[in-house]
Amino acid sequence: MAAAWAAVAVMLLLARVSAAAPVTGPAFLWAPSNYGFSSDETKEIVHYQTVSLKSLAKSVLEEGGWSNLVCSEEDREKSVDVAVLFLGSKLQSSDISRDKQVDPTLADTLKNSFTSSEFSMAFPYVAMSNDEKLEKSLLSGFAENCNNGFGDNHITYTDTCSVSEDLKKHHNMDSIHELVTSQIEKNPSGKTELVVFCGGGFKDLDQTKSEGELLSEMVTLLKKSGAKYTILYASQPYGLLENPSNLPLGRYLAEKTNTTKPGRGKCDGECLVKSTLLEGSFVGIVLLIILISGLKCMMGIDTPSKFEAPQES
Numbered sequence: 515m516a517a518a519w520a521a522v523a524v525m526l527l528l529a530r531v532s533a534a535a536p537v538t539g540p541a542f543l544w545a546p547s548n549y550g551f552s553s554d555e556t557k558e559i560v561h562y563q564t565v566s567l568k569s570l571a572k573s574v575l576e577e578g579g580w581s582n583l584v585c586s587e588e589d590r591e592k593s594v595d596v597a598v599l600f601l602g603s604k605l606q607s608s609d610i611s612r613d614k615q616v617d618p619t620l621a622d623t624l625k626n627s628f629t630s631s632e633f634s635m636a637f638p639y640v641a642m643s644n645d646e647k648l649e650k651s652l653l654s655g656f657a658e659n660c661n662n663g664f665g666d667n668h669i670t671y672t673d674t675c676s677v678s679e680d681l682k683k684h685h686n687m688d689s690i691h692e693l694v695t696s697q698i699e700k701n702p703s704g705k706t707e708l709v710v711f712c713g714g715g716f717k718d719l720d721q722t723k724s725e726g727e728l729l730s731e732m733v734t735l736l737k738k739s740g741a742k743y744t745i746l747y748a749s750q751p752y753g754l755l756e757n758p759s760n761l762p763l764g765r766y767l768a769e770k771t772n773t774t775k776p777g778r779g780k781c782d783g784e785c786l787v788k789s790t791l792l793e794g795s796f797v798g799i800v801l802l803i804i805l806i807s808g809l810k811c812m813m814g815i816d817t818p819s820k821f822e823a824p825q826e827s
Contacts, residue, residue, distance in 0.1 A: 538607040538639040539751050541570055542624050543578045544631040545744035546737075549593045550579070556633050564639040567648075571655025574746055578635060583706040583744070584668075585660035594706050595697040595741040598732060601648050602749040603713040604725050607639050608785070620726025623733060624747060633744070639784075640748065647676050648750040649710055668705045675712040684709070686716055687731060694739045713750075 548556070556577070565573070575581040583597045604617055615621040628634045643651070649671075657664040670693065673683045684690050690709060697707055715728045729747065736743045 537642050537751060538564060539602075539642050539749040540605060540607055540610055541637040541640050541746065541748040542628055542634070543574055543636075543744070543746045544627050544634040545594070546631055546633075547742070548633045549742060549744070550582075556635065557631070558629065558634050558636075560636045560638065562638060564641055565637055566641050567643070567651040568655045568658070570637055570640050570748070571652050572659045573635075573637070575656060575659050578744075578746070579633075580656070580744070580746075581660065584656055584664065584708055586663035593742065594744055596694050596736065596743045597706055597708045598711060598736070598743065598745045599649070599652065599708060600711045600729055600732065600745055600747045601652075601713055602725050602729075602747065603751065605749040606751040610638060617724050617726040619724060619730055623726055623730045627733060627745070642750045648748060649675055649677070649712055652748065653710070669708045669710060671710045672712050672715060673717050674714040675710055684716070685718060687735060690732075691735055691739065694736065694741050694743075698739065698741055 559577075561573070575585070580597065583594055602620070605620060609615065609621075628636060642648070653664075653669075670682045670684060671677050673685050675683070677683075684693070693707060693709070697704070711728075711732065713725070715723065733745070736745075
């Protein structure tokens, strides 16, 4: 009986550890050219370890070369006209390996930009927190890791960002296009402008546009303008992975129609590791119970210590 209770306790502990896994979303950083970000070839570099938002901000500044763009440096020559921080809310880490994407345009834009750019990095597993907005976490991470100060006076936002009303905001793509044009024509030697594009894009935007369509439109705008640009895409998915009811309803229904049962999607690398560990744990527990039961049975067998001599007839 004690062995059975121990087995139940171990299974509950494993379930709790699995449920406590952080919600993760992917991040992608790319630029059409290196622009002097790194002396080494940095193309299609993937960091597979799970990183925090602060670690992501530090890596983007140091490895991604954004310290030359967003940190305050008086005499530094501008290498990029516009840096875009595109913040999404639809893509989860597990979505990258899905055969059927909820937003195919988003997946195609990220894939094409990542593979075709001379400078590209990927962070598939970024631990997210629902306690703070993604834009605030990343910008505060930039500020903490900028040794010479953070150039927040060269930052503009879309009007869906949760920032002060006094800051400059864009209400449509035309406003961003004007900023990019002014950076190229009127301010060729000035500071790099950082555009923070928050989830949803613009308040007055037609809600039929998906996140992928907005990102594709942004990339097309920058390419046609001839600007030197770099983009960091990061996604903060809604809710918890383990509880489908916390996901957006459209996302949950879309996943439900793609498979015979909700949650029976393709098992990615992280899923395989967890399932293998659980299977091994269950098999080990069963074998341990069998061993303990066998030992107790053997100890319970009563055999005489002496045998009587056979009687002669």
